[in-house]
Amino acid sequence: MKFERSLFASVFGCCLAIALLASPTEAQFLGHNFTGDMGLMSGTQGPPGWNVAAMYLRYDGESLRGPDGESIAIDPEERGSLDANAYAVAITWVAEKKILGGNYSFGIFPAFTDNRFEVPILSLDERVDTGFTDIYIQPINLGWHKERADYIAGVGIYAPTGSYDVTADDNLGLGMWSFELFGGTTVYLDKAKSWHFATSAFYEMHSEKKDTDIRVGDILTLEGGLGKSWMEGALTAGIAYFAQWKVTDDRAGELQPILDELQLGRHRGYGFGPELTVPIATSKKLIGFINARFLWETGIRSQLEGTVFTLAASFPIPSIALQ
Numbered sequence: 001m002k003f004e005r006s007l008f009a010s011v012f013g014c015c016l017a018i019a020l021l022a023s024p025t026e027a028q029f030l031g032h033n034f035t036g037d038m039g040l041m042s043g044t045q046g047p048p049g050w051n052v053a054a055m056y057l058r059y060d061g062e063s064l065r066g067p068d069g070e071s072i073a074i075d076p077e078e079r080g081s082l083d084a085n086a087y088a089v090a091i092t093w094v095a096e097k098k099i100l101g102g103n104y105s106f107g108i109f110p111a112f113t114d115n116r117f118e119v120p121i122l123s124l125d126e127r128v129d130t131g132f133t134d135i136y137i138q139p140i141n142l143g144w145h146k147e148r149a150d151y152i153a154g155v156g157i158y159a160p161t162g163s164y165d166v167t168a169d170d171n172l173g174l175g176m177w178s179f180e181l182f183g184g185t186t187v188y189l190d191k192a193k194s195w196h197f198a199t200s201a202f203y204e205m206h207s208e209k210k211d212t213d214i215r216v217g218d219i220l221t222l223e224g225g226l227g228k229s230w231m232e233g234a235l236t237a238g239i240a241y242f243a244q245w246k247v248t249d250d251r252a253g254e255l256q257p258i259l260d261e262l263q264l265g266r267h268r269g270y271g272f273g274p275e276l277t278v279p280i281a282t283s284k285k286l287i288g289f290i291n292a293r294f295l296w297e298t299g300i301r302s303q304l305e306g307t308v309f310t311l312a313a314s315f316p317i318p319s320i321a322l323q
Contacts, residue, residue, distance in 0.1 A: 029250050031204050031219040032134060032158040032178040036295040036308040039240025039275045040227040042200040043184035044150040045105055045143025046094050046316070053090040053314035059083055061304035069301060082304060084115035085130070090314075094143070102142035102151070109136040113162075113172060133162035134173045149187045152200065156180035166212050175210035184224070193233075198224035213253035217246050217266075225275060234279040234286065240293055241272045267302050271295040280313075285322055288315035 037057070061082030064072040092107035114130045141154035157180070162173020184200025200223055206216040227238025246267045273295035280288040295308045 029214065029216040029252070030174065030303075031206060031216055031246075032136075032174060033180065033202050033204050033219060033221045033244075035221060035242045035244045035269065035297075036223070036240070036271050036293070037310065038200065038223040038242075039293050040198060040225040040236055040238050040277070041150075041186050041196065042198040042224045043152055043186035044198070045103060045141060045145075045152050046092070048094045048096045048103060050317040051090070051092045051094075051314060052317060053312055055088045055090070055310060055312040057086045057088075057311075058309045059086075059306060060309075061306040063305050065300045065303060065305050067302050069299070082306070084113060086111060086113040086133070087130070088112070092138075099142055102144040102153070105138070105141035105143060105154075107138040107141065109138070111135070131163065131172045134158050134178075135161045148193075149185055151183075151185050153183040154181075156182060156202075160210065164210055166209065174216075175212075176216065177207040178204055179206075180204045194229050195227075196229065197226045200224055213251070215251040217248040217250045220245050220247050227275070231279065234277075234281070234289070236275075236277040238275055239272060240275040240295060241270070242295070243270050244268070269297060269300040269303065269305075271297045271308065273308075281322065283322070286316075286320040288313060288319075 034057075066072050088109055088111035090107060090109045092105060094103055094105040097104055111133050112130050113133045136156060136158050138154060138156045141152060144151040158174075158178035160173050160175055160177060162171065164171045164173045164175030166175070180202055182200060182202045184198065186196050186198040189195040189197060202221045202223070204219040204221070206218075208215045221242065221244045223240075223242045225238050225240035227236050229236045244267070249266070273293065275291070275293040277289055277291045279286055280290060291310075291312045291314065293308075293310045297305045297307065
């Protein structure tokens with residue numbers, strides 16, 4: 001199963017780094033964790049060594065949903081852009097060294113985008129030229145590999161490196177630090193480890209936004225999937241999913257009375273769709289992987305509802321020799 005672990009090591013943080021949207025609630029401010037950026041094998045850390053990945057993400061917003069799931073009409077002349085494109089690079093290193101019995105890993109994930117939704121229930125941002133958005137760093141990622149399950153646990157940090165001005169409508173960042181605790185597992189359902197089910201949980205907390213007293217509430221995100229592997233894990237297909245809830249209220253400072261009057265309620269949202277991973281290989285070595293995922297959002301409250309498409313290419317360094 002080392003092929004699957006090599007793929008996940010590359011794509012794990014690359015997906016997180018994109019983080020274009022999250023789910024707004026009470027004041028409906030977004031967090032950094034993008035729903036649908038992870039899927040099959042989400043609870044698995046890659047094998048020791050370096051991994052590099054490149055990723056493209058496309059979000060197509062189809063409608064704006066209110067607190068009861070109702071569709072909210074948007075003026076075509078004032079609606080802004082309901083879609084976004086993003087690009088990311090992931091550089092991760094998994095050490096042979098173990099801490100508490102798990103392999104230590106570090107990763108850094110710069111990303112770029114042409115749109116950043118901050119409060120879609122109130123306003124939609126205009127698409128701008130593609131630029132550098134907030135960077136994701138994973139200083140601690142511990143991974144354990146057992147006979148019938150893998151486990152991960154660690155800490156992630158989103159730094160406010162993207163442009164942000166509280167009065168602007170063309171921001172590429174969210175103007176805040178986010179701190180994330182995560183843990184997950186991939187459970188193998190058969191002795192051959194060909195069938196697997198994964199769930200990973202991410203708990204996201206935030207600082208105040210730049211030059212404001214606005215603080216986004218905590219967000220809980222679950223992501224994973226049910227899949228089947230072939231070719232010793234090099235080829236994988238299955239159904240990916242996500243679920244996300246905001247679990248504490250936003251603090252919006254001077255805007256709070258206005259936003260409370262809207263009675264938007266706390267957010268919840270779900271998504272599901274197919275995922276496929278295929279190997280890039282010669283007769284003698286495995287060079288990398290291509291991973292594609294398409295998710296439909298459903299059950300959305302107080303935010304955009306649409307579809308997510310991700311395409312990633314990941315490469316273990318050095319390549320894996322085939323026997």
